[in-house]
Amino acid sequence: MTQSPRTTQRRPGVGVLHAAACEVFAERGFHGASVRDIAQRAGVSMAALYHYYAGKQELLEAVLTEATETYFRMCDEALKAAGSDPADRLAALVRATVSYLVSHRLQSSLLLARKGIADLPEPDREVAAAGTRLFAEVVEAGVEQGVFRTPFPDDARRTVVAACNAIVEWYNPAGPVPPEQIVERYVHLALTAVECVRRAPGPRS
Amino acid sequence: MTQSPRTTQRRPGVGVLHAAACEVFAERGFHGASVRDIAQRAGVSMAALYHYYAGKQELLEAVLTEATETYFRMCDEALKAAGSDPADRLAALVRATVSYLVSHRLQSSLLLARKGIADLPEPDREVAAAGTRLFAEVVEAGVEQGVFRTPFPDDARRTVVAACNAIVEWYNPAGPVPPEQIVERYVHLALTAVECVRRAPGPRS
Amino acid sequence: MTQSPRTTQRRPGVGVLHAAACEVFAERGFHGASVRDIAQRAGVSMAALYHYYAGKQELLEAVLTEATETYFRMCDEALKAAGSDPADRLAALVRATVSYLVSHRLQSSLLLARKGIADLPEPDREVAAAGTRLFAEVVEAGVEQGVFRTPFPDDARRTVVAACNAIVEWYNPAGPVPPEQIVERYVHLALTAVECVRRAPGPRS
Amino acid sequence: MTQSPRTTQRRPGVGVLHAAACEVFAERGFHGASVRDIAQRAGVSMAALYHYYAGKQELLEAVLTEATETYFRMCDEALKAAGSDPADRLAALVRATVSYLVSHRLQSSLLLARKGIADLPEPDREVAAAGTRLFAEVVEAGVEQGVFRTPFPDDARRTVVAACNAIVEWYNPAGPVPPEQIVERYVHLALTAVECVRRAPGPRS
DNA sequence: TATGAATGAGAGTTCATTCAT
DNA sequence: CATGAATGAACTCTCATTCAT
Numbered sequence: 001m002t003q004s005p006r007t008t009q010r011r012p013g014v015g016v017l018h019a020a021a022c023e024v025f026a027e028r029g030f031h032g033a034s035v036r037d038i039a040q041r042a043g044v045s046m047a048a049l050y051h052y053y054a055g056k057q058e059l060l061e062a063v064l065t066e067a068t069e070t071y072f073r074m075c076d077e078a079l080k081a082a083g084s085d086p087a088d089r090l091a092a093l094v095r096a097t098v099s100y101l102v103s104h105r106l107q108s109s110l111l112l113a114r115k116g117i118a119d120l121p122e123p124d125r126e127v128a129a130a131g132t133r134l135f136a137e138v139v140e141a142g143v144e145q146g147v148f149r150t151p152f153p154d155d156a157r158r159t160v161v162a163a164c165n166a167i168v169e170w171y172n173p174a175g176p177v178p179p180e181q182i183v184e185r186y187v188h189l190a191l192t193a194v195e196c197v198r199r200a201p202g203p204r205s
Numbered sequence: 206m207t208q209s210p211r212t213t214q215r216r217p218g219v220g221v222l223h224a225a226a227c228e229v230f231a232e233r234g235f236h237g238a239s240v241r242d243i244a245q246r247a248g249v250s251m252a253a254l255y256h257y258y259a260g261k262q263e264l265l266e267a268v269l270t271e272a273t274e275t276y277f278r279m280c281d282e283a284l285k286a287a288g289s290d291p292a293d294r295l296a297a298l299v300r301a302t303v304s305y306l307v308s309h310r311l312q313s314s315l316l317l318a319r320k321g322i323a324d325l326p327e328p329d330r331e332v333a334a335a336g337t338r339l340f341a342e343v344v345e346a347g348v349e350q351g352v353f354r355t356p357f358p359d360d361a362r363r364t365v366v367a368a369c370n371a372i373v374e375w376y377n378p379a380g381p382v383p384p385e386q387i388v389e390r391y392v393h394l395a396l397t398a399v400e401c402v403r404r405a406p407g408p409r410s
Numbered sequence: 411m412t413q414s415p416r417t418t419q420r421r422p423g424v425g426v427l428h429a430a431a432c433e434v435f436a437e438r439g440f441h442g443a444s445v446r447d448i449a450q451r452a453g454v455s456m457a458a459l460y461h462y463y464a465g466k467q468e469l470l471e472a473v474l475t476e477a478t479e480t481y482f483r484m485c486d487e488a489l490k491a492a493g494s495d496p497a498d499r500l501a502a503l504v505r506a507t508v509s510y511l512v513s514h515r516l517q518s519s520l521l522l523a524r525k526g527i528a529d530l531p532e533p534d535r536e537v538a539a540a541g542t543r544l545f546a547e548v549v550e551a552g553v554e555q556g557v558f559r560t561p562f563p564d565d566a567r568r569t570v571v572a573a574c575n576a577i578v579e580w581y582n583p584a585g586p587v588p589p590e591q592i593v594e595r596y597v598h599l600a601l602t603a604v605e606c607v608r609r610a611p612g613p614r615s
Numbered sequence: 616m617t618q619s620p621r622t623t624q625r626r627p628g629v630g631v632l633h634a635a636a637c638e639v640f641a642e643r644g645f646h647g648a649s650v651r652d653i654a655q656r657a658g659v660s661m662a663a664l665y666h667y668y669a670g671k672q673e674l675l676e677a678v679l680t681e682a683t684e685t686y687f688r689m690c691d692e693a694l695k696a697a698g699s700d701p702a703d704r705l706a707a708l709v710r711a712t713v714s715y716l717v718s719h720r721l722q723s724s725l726l727l728a729r730k731g732i733a734d735l736p737e738p739d740r741e742v743a744a745a746g747t748r749l750f751a752e753v754v755e756a757g758v759e760q761g762v763f764r765t766p767f768p769d770d771a772r773r774t775v776v777a778a779c780n781a782i783v784e785w786y787n788p789a790g791p792v793p794p795e796q797i798v799e800r801y802v803h804l805a806l807t808a809v810e811c812v813r814r815a816p817g818p819r820s
Numbered sequence: 821t822a823t824g825a826a827t828g829a830g831a832g833t834t835c836a837t838t839c840a841t
Numbered sequence: 842c843a844t845g846a847a848t849g850a851a852c853t854c855t856c857a858t859t860c861a862t
Contacts, residue, residue, distance in 0.1 A: 011825095013826085030234075031237035032235070034851080034852070035854080036853090045826065045827050046827090046828095046854080047855080051826070056853070056854090159394050159398070185357045185360050189357065189398065192355070192398060193398055239836085249843090251845095252839090252845075253844075255837070422846080438646070440644075454846095455848050457833090458848070460833070460834075461845085461847070462846095523728075560807070561803070562803065565778075569781075571781070572781035573774035575777065599771060599808065602807060649857085651855090651856085660823055661857090662822065662859085665857090
């Protein structure tokens with residue numbers, strides 16, 4: 001559904017499998033998901049699955065990698081579009097994160113459940129670290145420039161990230177609040193959390 | 206390790222099993238944990254395990270129930286000790302939550318990973334709802350009394366809870382920051398998030 | 411059927427499994443034999459098999475180890491009973507070998523097919539070397555004492571061993587020649603092969 | 616590598632496949648060898664393999680047939696070149712057999728492991744019988760003419776054949792003994808085994 | 821021709837669970 | 842009470858094979 005076009009081209013079945021794996025892993029977790037389930041959901045035989053992926057683990061890694069890349073691409077683009085003002089940059093990151101969460105809910109669950117779901121050896125830590133750094137740099141810049149006044153930059157950053165991530169647990173696309181509004185709310189909350197001096201702009205004001 | 210004394214009385218094996226289950230479930234997740242692992246870790250035979258618990262599911266439920274009860278007891282006591290001021294009450298809840306997290310790390314992981322880990326049908330929702338309500342009542346009271354100025358009480362509440370919960374992912378008891386300091390930081394962050402008018406008392410300032 | 415009594419005591423099922431494994435491995439080879447077949451032949455479930463043996467490989471190793479031990483025990487006893495005369499000693503080894511072959515036909519096939527049947531790592535080479543040494547010492551002693559006149563002691567030894575081993579390919583217990591006669595025939599052939607100076611005693615003369 | 620030219624003509628892939636099958640079957644046995652392995656080793660796709668051979672079984676049969684034909688051709692030629700003297704004829708057979716073994720080691724392993732490797736129903740027995748008859752006729756002729764004095768012609772013949780066949784298990788082309796010397800040694804051993812009256816001509820003495 | 825995709829059957833192994841002792 | 846033995850179902854994964862292109 002959302003895998004990068006590169007991986008889909010010329011390999012019919014791989015797209016379906018990727019999407020199915022995403023769903024089933026998100027629903028039942030790595031150990032709870034059976035390869036049978038995934039193949040069935042994709043509408044192919046198990047042997048076909050093994051034609052494309054070396055195993056369950058690789059399937060998970062593929063899904064995770066794709067999700068990670070997409071998320072970081074969104075963050076990078078958002079940061080590029082933002083200016084140099086820390087508040088703007090933090091807002092950009094929050095917007096990217098929340099947008100990703102509401103538009104890629106399965107991948108988000110997966111990404112956030114990564115820890116402990118399987119043994120994703122090295123790259124996992126790097127990725128988590130990269131995600132941390134993205135926010136950390138912005139927050140630190142804001143603190144240095146005196147525009148973020150929080151006495152606890154690290155914990156404020158963790159709060160912002162945790163708040164965004166938690167959205168995946170309650171967000172309902174059929175719910176009353178449209179995504180854009182959620183985005184702006186969390187921008188507000190983020191700027192509040194870091195104690196931004198220019199009062200967090202009320203949503204869309 | 207931390208099971209309620211009631212369940213330990215008269216049943217020598219049950220305490221060990223409870224603790225072992227807690228560890229293994231936390232380490233590997235419900236589906237990733239095998240009953241063999243748990244029995245082995247507890248140092249008893251699998252048949253002995255089945256003597257005390259009807260099955261894997263029940264073992265999980267026991268651990269979760271105990272964890273839930275302990276947590277809510279701590280919250281209740283904290284609220285009882287707090288006065289009627291919403292800021293105090295919110296601070297009390299945050300203190301209880303953070304205290305629980307740092308002192309019951311395995312149970313916390315379990316509690317927070319509940320979702321999707323297994324099919325805990327009814328009581329789970331009630332419990333989550335109860336946790337939500339605990340914070341929600343306090344936040345709503347604060348907003349009604351004008352002491353919390355956040356324009357988004359629900360999301361502010363979610364932010365506070367998410368921030369506390371996230372502690373379990375990074376907290377290291379061997380780390381430099383003592384638990385009491387963490388508690389006070391998160392009290393500050395919580396009051397900031399709800400935009401408490403009486404500025405959040407800076408820690409020890 | 412022929413596993414050492416030690417391994418059978420107190421572990422019902424292990425004996426049946428050992429025998430079944432022996433049969434099936436001998437009939438179909440390691441890769442051709444399925445664990446299902448072995449369990450079925452033993453009349454137990456596959457899970458029961460895995461209760462006693464860690465896997466297919468271990469099952470094979472158990473059978474092979476037992477067979478090896480039995481064979482070497484027979485050789486040792488035969489050598490002990492024989493005097494110091496090289497011809498007697500060679501005859502003793504041949505008797506032991508042929509006796510083993512006709513009385514443990516399945517194990518013999520297994521032992522002789524060892525090579526390449528699976529990846530029996532270290533001990534296999536030692537065992538083969540031990541078997542070689544057993545015969546080699548006797549033949550070399552005979553040559554040194556001038557009682558074996560073969561100009562090619564190594565190849566003569568190989569001939570003797572190969573001739574004995576080949577019995578397993580044609581021996582039919584229901585056939586006309588009784589085992590004792592076969593034994594004496596191969597003693598004769600062995601002494602002939604090493605060119606024993608005291609003409610090989612005609613069978614039982 | 617050594618397939619008959621007939622099968623190679625016009626079919627570029629078949630030679631490579633034949634050789635690859637030979638190698639892989641020899642290395643891992645019939646059941647242990649996978650069609651994938653063979654195709655890969657041959658550097659062709661599996662579908663290409665199935666274009667030339669109906670299946671795994673047929674692949675094995677082709678390899679075995681070719682090996683058998685080559686061996687029997689060598690035996691026939693050797694016998695034709697030999698005179699009518701049983702000792703000469705036996706020597707010729709041994710020379711042919713040993714020559715084949717050292718120059719076609721993979722095929723030899725395959726041929727000698729035939730038994731139990733797969734279900735080669737009819738032709739297999741005929742072939743084994745033919746091999747037996749080849750030696751048996753020569754030995755019987757020698758016994759009838761009084762030039763072979765062994766009291767056990769059948770077992771002596773089996774000894775000779777077994778001794779030759781065993782060479783494949785220890786022969787190392789990089790070893791110190793050149794093939795021609797091995798050949799002569801085994802001629803000596805064979806004539807010794809059948810108790811040839813004209814003493815086996817010591818090698819080059 | 822020659823290939824990648826696809827498959828059903830079966831491989832070895834582990835699972836949660838039960839039961840006779 | 843507690844254990845070792847045993848099981849059926851399910852697991853991940855590989856197999857030999859076919860077929861549309």
